[in-house]
Amino acid sequence: MSQAKLEFLDRSRTFWNPGKTQDWQDMGIDLVIDRREGYYLYDMDGQRLIDLHLNGGTYNLGHRNPELVEALKAGSARFDMGNHHFPALARTALAEALAACAPAPDMVYTAYGSGGGEAIDIAIKTARHATQKRKIVSIIKAYHGHTGLALKTGDDRFSKLFLSEDTQGEFIQVPFNDLNAMEDALRGRDVAAVLMETIPATYGFPMPKEGYLPAVKSLCERYDALYIADEVQTGLMRCGEMWACTKYDIEPDIMVTGKGIGGGLYPIACTCIAERCGGWLKEDGFGHISTGGGAELGCIVAMKTLEIVQRPEVRSMVSFISDYMRAGLEKIMAEYSDFFIGIRQHGVVMGLEFNHEQGAKPVMKHLYHNGVWAIFSTLDPRVLQFKPGLLMTQADCEEVLRRVEIGVGLAREELMGSLRRSA
């Protein structure tokens, strides 16, 4: 490590976040991201990393995608954040663009947050207003953000720390893929909404069982609860369609998109709301106020993002990348079958499962030292989040596979020693 980086890390510990800074050092990841371009990150000491973390799809289209940069630059010649109190050209234009590609035909409204957490809060508030009920059902180990309401729907690791967990019994969590638990939670008809990541990301992408999500939607209908689809990590073509929920035949009442929609350049998040659920927007349109939410420059970038991801070439490339990565990973899995035991996949949303309760951490470390950046699942460290970008080149995919084969081998050796591989 360079002297410059050592000094920088001290500053980071002193002025920014001592815990987070140190944790990475303890995990053997001394990454300080400096330059970035396409799917490459460059550490401040110069090491190149192929980015398969993408911050949950934030960098779907690559870092500093030139078309998005151009849209942002050109947009800044006319717009700024805008005045959130007034009808605004860019906010409405983006709302229309979202309505045009929404997963349900009656999803006409978009309310804006400045990040995914805020957009989830808007979704929850909208559902509560529409149903005049308070309870929200989410999935154990779900992750929807760190704002007031979103925080209560997630793992208590993040809420208890701040004495911010639910104490009113308004936030119920049930196991994923457990329809009985879901029905038990809804049976009382006192639930405003079920909040569902189509594929729970931070939990390591466990995949919904066949029929699970449609059954949850039916239960919502039976017990008068709304279905909120959190498409922050699964939307925008990552599953091969604009929104993953449509692949599971879900027409949500409310949908949240964030991260990737801002192209990694201008933070913005959107809550798309079916007309019949958006009563508050008529009753008191000033009900949710957000100075930064739906900033118009963000809207400009988001519209370009939507336009790009809907090009036919992108659909084709997502399919190639999914198939190619899978074929390559299958070979690596066969080679290290006693360690690398499973692949969860829907499109370019992938989770690699290892036969060790912390298995993904050494894999992450060895990939890091072999030029690939992919992060473990915070809430299930057996699983490595493996998230190729939508526009990855064949050459880069081949590079990733070459490096993953090496990295997984080293991680296996570290955890299991040089034991004979099982056949």
Next chain:
Amino acid sequence: MMQPQIRNLIDISDTPAALKGKADMVLERARWAAQVFQRYDRDATMAIVDAVAQAAHEHAGRYAEWAVEETGFGVVAHKKLKNELTAHPLVEHYRDQDFVNVCVDEARKIVRIPRPAGVILALTPSTNPIATINYKILIALMTRNAMVISPHPAARACSVDAVQTLADAALAAGAPDGVIQVIADPSIALVEELMASPKTAVILATGGTAMVRSAYSSSTPAIGVGPGNAPVFVDATADIDKAAKRIVESKSFDNSALCTNESVLITLTEVDARLRNSFKQAGAYLCNDDDASRLRRYLFHDRGFNIESIGRDATWIAQECGIRVPTSTRILLAPITHIGVEEPLSREKLCPVLAYYVAKNRAQAISQARAVLRLAGAGHSAAIHALDERVAMAFAAAVEAYRVVVNVPCTQGAAGFATALAPTFTVGTGFFGRSSVGENIGPGHLIHWTQMAYNNDVAETFGNYHGLTQDFGGPLPQAPSDGVPGSNGYRGATAEQHAGSLPGVTRDELRRMIAEELRAVLRK
């Protein structure tokens, strides 16, 4: 209820970033397709080729009509024939050549492994839009390449539709998605981006000189071809009647929209009268000096050749010029007394007008033929009608053309449809014509070979490569969409499907169709 609209508040579509973004995306999709295509074995490849040829054949008539309607160039029946010739017969021509499997040369102790170019950027012209598209797509598919087609704007609509039709047929036959793509909106700026991109392996450029030069300037490897301006020499030893008939057949074929058409006829004093008479019999109209001036003024503006006249009927052109001709007139013969810069009629004419020059002797005739190609069309085509092979040899060795066709219509002959030359719609003009290739372009130009070479020393034995092939994986198995009904997890290698054989057409039927088409061309 009000419907949502996509309203573009900030338009960046003309910026370099947007153009590059668009070009990159199309080309990267093609690169993916090319990579996967290289996993296909020969049977799977040829099944796709045959299916696409069949689609090209079935739509030959419709696109012929569409092309003539859109561009105004050429003759529907002839365009249909060209579209058909560039379907099954083109494939049959290469049927026995293997561009997929390794090739073992025991004697030289060399093993050759075919390596497709990858992504080919094809520029297609307005004069022969569909035939060129058929031909380029098929030679790309035979060699397991991906192709991006950028059509000439004047033939945009029919070209885009035709490429899409063939791309759909390829996909249906098992080709990787995106193996054939078309640029629906081919602006000059976008085409320049596509040409300059390192994602393009080679540019296959057929069209105007400016575009071809631009391809060569792009820094990407290019196979570009120059314009034609074929001289045809009718020698005293020629069968004069047959020569006149063939030349009329050639010049009137698609009204000379092919660049291989004869442009300047050169004959000898002693043949002149007989030849004129034979031409008259064959349906040519012999212009007088006044007619020739009218033609000269009409066909050549200060800016160059009048594109209005490209591929038009002889009678239509005569009428435009105010020349009265019989309605049965198939070509116009315009006598000229000079060849070179001072005589525009000695330049390329993509219409059924043939300049007619009488030389004093063979030496002068050859010298004038060289002058025709010096003016324009270097490296392209020339024709001779002669029974004396010494004359033919002297002519062919002198003119700077890489194909000299003998006693045959030049239009069809030089393009490989009435000779044993490779059937083509891209005629390599070689070094004479500032091009990289001097032959008729075929599939062989779209691959290179990795050569495994063994030690010459007789003591070192060559390996036994019998029965060894590259590792053909076939199409990539489809990745699962876990939890989606019907996705059924990952099926791995067992999911690999191979494209079926050509449906509905037996080999015999195919042969019959080809024979019919060839007879039609060779009728003369």
